[in-house]
Amino acid sequence: MIPARPLPVVCAVIFNRDDRVLLAQRPAHKHLGMKWEFPGGKIEAGESPEQALVREIREELGCEIFIRRALPPFTHDYGTVVIEMIPFVCELAPTSPMPRAHEHAALAWVEIAELKNYDLAPADWPVVEAWLKLIGKLERRVRFEAD
Helix, strand or coil, X not given: CCCCCCEEEEEEXXXXXXXXXXXXXXXXXXCCCCCEECCEEECCCCCCHHHHHHHHHHHHHCCCEEEEEECCCEEEECCCCEEEEEEEEEEEXXXXXXXXXXXXXXXXXXXXXXXXXXXXXXXXXXXXXXXXXXXXHHHHHHXXXXX
């Protein structure tokens, strides 16, 4: 039996001007109900990951984003489905309305130190780790260039 290809999924680590990141709470009736996640969704046929992310954020949150950079993709096995998570660091477009929970139970703007207090979906923890590594590299580069 040939193993199924992982399901490609995108997610957005969206920052605001206060360096808080947006988390969305999954609806109770869906897989991983009431867990918190970085918003995003499945890539549709013919879409690039970037196109899928812009579409998903528009549909789920009613806002517009700029994609700033990709984080490393990885696979995660939920037992019933294996996903290929393709994360991106994003920010709201200057003219975008604030995000609204069209498909989620709730939204929260969270400080980095508060992330550990949220019950994140398991596939979102590697996104946090990759993002924190990126922040550390950027901070070291800024300190080095300032010296």
